Amino acid sequence: MTYLRVLTEAHPNLFKIDQTLNKLVQKIELLNYINPINIEQEKRNFFASKYNINPNFKYRKIDFDAHKLQQALFSQDIDSIRDPETQKFYRDVIYDYSGLVQCIETIGKGRKFYYNALKSFGTPTQKDVENAQFILHFQDEEYNQEMFPVFSADEATEYFMEFSKKYDFEVSIKHSTKITAAAMVQNNTQRMLLKKNHRFSANQLKVLANHEIGVHLVTTFNGMKQSLRIFHNGFPNNVETQEGLAVFSEYMSDCLTLYRLKELSYRVLAADSLHKGFSFCDTFDLLHNQYKLNREEAYNISLRAHRGGGFTKDYKYLTGLKKIYDHYNAGGDLSLLLTGKVSLKHEQTIQKWQKEGLSQKITYKNEAFNANTNSNQTIEFILQNLK
Numbered sequence: 001m002t003y004l005r006v007l008t009e010a011h012p013n014l015f016k017i018d019q020t021l022n023k024l025v026q027k028i029e030l031l032n033y034i035n036p037i038n039i040e041q042e043k044r045n046f047f048a049s050k051y052n053i054n055p056n057f058k059y060r061k062i063d064f065d066a067h068k069l070q071q072a073l074f075s076q077d078i079d080s081i082r083d084p085e086t087q088k089f090y091r092d093v094i095y096d097y098s099g100l101v102q103c104i105e106t107i108g109k110g111r112k113f114y115y116n117a118l119k120s121f122g123t124p125t126q127k128d129v130e131n132a133q134f135i136l137h138f139q140d141e142e143y144n145q146e147m148f149p150v151f152s153a154d155e156a157t158e159y160f161m162e163f164s165k166k167y168d169f170e171v172s173i174k175h176s177t178k179i180t181a182a183a184m185v186q187n188n189t190q191r192m193l194l195k196k197n198h199r200f201s202a203n204q205l206k207v208l209a210n211h212e213i214g215v216h217l218v219t220t221f222n223g224m225k226q227s228l229r230i231f232h233n234g235f236p237n238n239v240e241t242q243e244g245l246a247v248f249s250e251y252m253s254d255c256l257t258l259y260r261l262k263e264l265s266y267r268v269l270a271a272d273s274l275h276k277g278f279s280f281c282d283t284f285d286l287l288h289n290q291y292k293l294n295r296e297e298a299y300n301i302s303l304r305a306h307r308g309g310g311f312t313k314d315y316k317y318l319t320g321l322k323k324i325y326d327h328y329n330a331g332g333d334l335s336l337l338l339t340g341k342v343s344l345k346h347e348q349t350i351q352k353w354q355k356e357g358l359s360q361k362i363t364y365k366n367e368a369f370n371a372n373t374n375s376n377q378t379i380e381f382i383l384q385n386l387k
Helices: 002-011 013-029 038-048 066-074 084-105 111-121 128-136 153-166 202-225 239-252 259-273 278-288 296-308 310-328 334-338 344-356 377-385
Strands: 172-176 183-186 193-195
Touching: 013 066, 013 084, 038 296, 066 084, 084 111, 084 128, 084 183, 084 344, 111 296, 111 310, 128 259, 128 278, 128 310, 128 377, 153 193, 153 202, 172 310, 183 202, 193 202, 202 239, 202 296, 239 259, 239 334, 239 344, 259 278, 259 296, 259 310, 296 310, 296 344, 310 334, 310 344, 310 377
Parallel strands: 172 193
Antiparallel strands: 183 193
């Protein structure tokens, strides 16, 4: 009798619900739907209009019945899970996935989407905005050779394939013109996407390797090794922890720069501008004319914030980084947070499940977490002094 079968027989309702949810949520990957399919065309139109006409973004159609999926989610007999803590966790899972379905269902529908995104991701607090402004007060670093964007997507692919050799999972890389970031990981296909026409700097290659492969793919493949599929599909509100870990990996591997921290700070301000009712043009004006960000970067950050109708997720990179930084310095166990797409809030649940045999230790580690190699004293000062 296999170990998994023993577990399943000991917790029949838990595994039945977990497996059912696994089948239901395969298509609920928000990033697959939130990125516009006409990014480049709308950028050309926006620049041609002298930044005066808001882009008209188009999105891929959803390929599932949102209403039926909601019904199936809420039909799960959560009360049949014997352990009260685990029962409450899976109830939270249902509400979290239901919120993501509502987000996907309303992409491109203006404030309707924005209010759903608010329920799932929240909005920056005044403290978050003040942290971003604190970072932006620091004088820019000198532009060194590592910061010049000279590498093509093909050269980046070679770099990432070489970096991934330290792991024994297979990295699949595909080029795309339909992503807003320079790179991203698709959890459901275990694939890394690179922006086709992007030029990468040496520093950005190191950043993305430690961020996307060292954390996002590591947690994807660790999650797939777990007995409970929820580790792969994602805990409730896992974005802040996952992005915090990913940026922390940049810091620990000595490639987190002030330039990068400022980029994350501009994202906070862009997310905050949604709360203030700013249009795309207003957010772009804030970044480009008031903060003197170049137009390409101002456009990309505005796009990330306004896609779908108002997507606040981006502020969580900075809040997540601070929480993981403090957790690490307080002696926290980062390996628990690499068991899958988990959240810091549920650390005790993971520990409990490991004791009960419901969760396994990690297979793949992040080598950057072994020792702090950060040599940038400005970065250290900033992270220590964020509120």
